[in-house]
Amino acid sequence: MATLFIADLHLSNEEPAITAGFLRLLQGEARSADALYILGDLFEAWIGDDDPNPLHATVAAAIKALVDSGVPCYFIHGNRDFLVGLRYARQSGMTLLPAEKVLTLYGKRMLIMHGDTLCTDDVGYQRFRARVQQRWLQMLFLALPLFVRQRIAAKMRAGSKASNQTKSETIMDVNSQAVIDAMTQHHVQHLIHGHTHRPAIHDLEIGNQPAQRYVLGAWHHEGSMVKVSEHGIELLFFPY
């Protein structure tokens, strides 16, 4: 048996193939897993659990079927879907987790997170994140009519795309000291995250002991997952 980790599917109506691939995973390999962890940016953008986008109900039903089959599904928010709330969690059967979570699986202690908080060199983003994480602002936004929220989200996406054009690739990656600090703080030798869309396994040292950082791939052109089992930790890629 194994525990599966995915992130950065960025599901949207514009990418039906990715949604189909996710549903295939939910109805296939995930059914024989011990659990499925979704580490953020499951959706391209999320403007409230009351969004009637049929895609959301389709995804919720498929996740709920997995959970009802006996496989728990956990969700950590990403920078695109940080507004996924308890209503959607109930509808999908997902258990919402905090931004950072330590797990011990098959005797291995590991830290999981979306990964955006590790990008500390991206000061613009960290400032943006601090602002939109303010609960009062989120409540204000969620109280707006849906069409207004859609316009604001579109402006934010456009603003972000424009801003990303001017940023160096380096600052949009994790800061190595931030990684060391997080792993040291949580006393782990394994870290799994997404967000950067730079899939890889990085070897490092934590407390003079070998450690690994697993970066999940975004589901742009293929599926990606980290599979943890008693045999070890693998970073996998597969056609949708």
Ligand code: LP5
């Ligand atoms: O997302 P991506 O991959 O483009 O880049 C991210 C960082 N950008 C973001 C912004 C998101 O894309 C916006 C998602 C909106 C959907 C949800 C709406 C909910 C609104 C809730 C309000 C309380 O996360 C980007 C990083 C990059 O990752 C790499 O790590 O660099 O960070 C930025 O681009 C931040 C910019 O520096 C500044 C933010 C631009 C947004 C400007 C807003 C203007 C419109 C406001 C209208 C009221």
Ligand code: MN
């Ligand atoms: Mn992200």
